[in-house]
Amino acid sequence: MSDTPLAVAAATAVQVRERRFGDPLPRPSRTRVLTVANQKGGVGKTTSTVNLAAALALQGLSVLVLDLDPQGNASTALGVEHHVEVPSVYDVLIDGRPLAEVVVAVGDLPGLWCAPATLDLAGAEIELVSVVAREHRLRKALGAYLGAHEAEHGRLDYVLIDCPPSLGLLTLNALVCADEVLIPIQCEYYALEGLGQLLRTVGLVTEELNPGLHVSTILLTMYDARTRLAAQVAEEVRTHFGDRVLRTAIPRSVRVSEAPSYAQTVLTYDPGSTGALSYLEAARELARQGLAG
Numbered sequence: 001m002s003d004t005p006l007a008v009a010a011a012t013a014v015q016v017r018e019r020r021f022g023d024p025l026p027r028p029s030r031t032r033v034l035t036v037a038n039q040k041g042g043v044g045k046t047t048s049t050v051n052l053a054a055a056l057a058l059q060g061l062s063v064l065v066l067d068l069d070p071q072g073n074a075s076t077a078l079g080v081e082h083h084v085e086v087p088s089v090y091d092v093l094i095d096g097r098p099l100a101e102v103v104v105a106v107g108d109l110p111g112l113w114c115a116p117a118t119l120d121l122a123g124a125e126i127e128l129v130s131v132v133a134r135e136h137r138l139r140k141a142l143g144a145y146l147g148a149h150e151a152e153h154g155r156l157d158y159v160l161i162d163c164p165p166s167l168g169l170l171t172l173n174a175l176v177c178a179d180e181v182l183i184p185i186q187c188e189y190y191a192l193e194g195l196g197q198l199l200r201t202v203g204l205v206t207e208e209l210n211p212g213l214h215v216s217t218i219l220l221t222m223y224d225a226r227t228r229l230a231a232q233v234a235e236e237v238r239t240h241f242g243d244r245v246l247r248t249a250i251p252r253s254v255r256v257s258e259a260p261s262y263a264q265t266v267l268t269y270d271p272g273s274t275g276a277l278s279y280l281e282a283a284r285e286l287a288r289q290g291l292a293g
């Protein structure tokens with residue numbers, strides 16, 4: 001009786017509200033930096049970045065979200081101000097402002113921080129072209145920041161970087177900065193189209209700029225269990241990427257898409273919903289995978 005989905009959902013809601021999870025997630029041996037990339041728009045990059053980050057934080061880990069999309073959707077979902085006067089990732093990339101002056105704590109989620117993106121970041125794609133060491137700007141800034149964060153708050157466990165839907169200099173900065181790439185794949189017909197281009201870009205970055213980089217994680221998003229197509233796409237992705245695909249697929253859920261309009265993640269907006277439970281489970285898998293690798 002106590003294991004019915006409803007009972008599990010209700011129990012999770014209480015846990016999230018009271019920040020009481022029996023089993024804190026294992027901490028990685030060093031800060032894991034993951035770039036969430038897919039040049040296709042609307043596949044769930046931002047949704048997965050903020051909800052995985054919140055799920056990790058709620059389960060006892062410390063997490064920084066770097067918003068690298070000029071739209072600032074990740075900042076919005078985390079309730080972080082990002083109008084043009086706010087110090088942001090733009091100032092870090094273009095003016096060399098320390099990341100510490102930009103990062104803010106996310107209000108209702110202890111252990112979660114965010115560096116917001118403002119609209120002027122759209123210009124950075126072009127402005128960066130003439131900047132020295134243009135692909136390494138973010139890596140340098142993050143490297144300096146990690147030590148400062150550790151001195152003040154303890155070591156960060158995760159950095160999740162939300163990328164824009166392109167493979168320009170912003171995404172390149174994120175790839176040069178990270179150890180791992182997390183690719184969200186929407187379970188629909190064109191899901192795999194364009195993935196080759198992303199994988200080639202990751203390959204080039206690995207060869208030329210960041211030898212440690214690898215695609216560690218694939219997350220299936222907006223999974224609709226009622227359709228054969230979703231199952232077929234999932235199967236194809238699993239055949240291609242093997243155990244890099246998280247077992248948990250994120251279901252399509254209205255609650256997930258509603259949460260940002262309340263400046264919230266689904267984990268605080270509706271903690272017992274299937275979307276919230278799925279992101280909690282995906283975060284657990286991600287954390288355990290970090291131990292093996």
Ligand code: ADP
Pocket residue numbers: 040041042043044045046047048073165221222223250251252253254256257258275
């Ligand atoms: P991207 O960052 O790749 O452009 P988003 O994360 O912004 O993609 O998602 C695109 C749209 O799909 C958004 O409106 C978002 O709210 C919605 N969405 C994402 N994941 C889900 C889900 N699991 N269920 C329902 N809607 C979703």
Ligand code: MG
Pocket residue numbers: 045046047069073163164
């Ligand atoms: Mg996005």
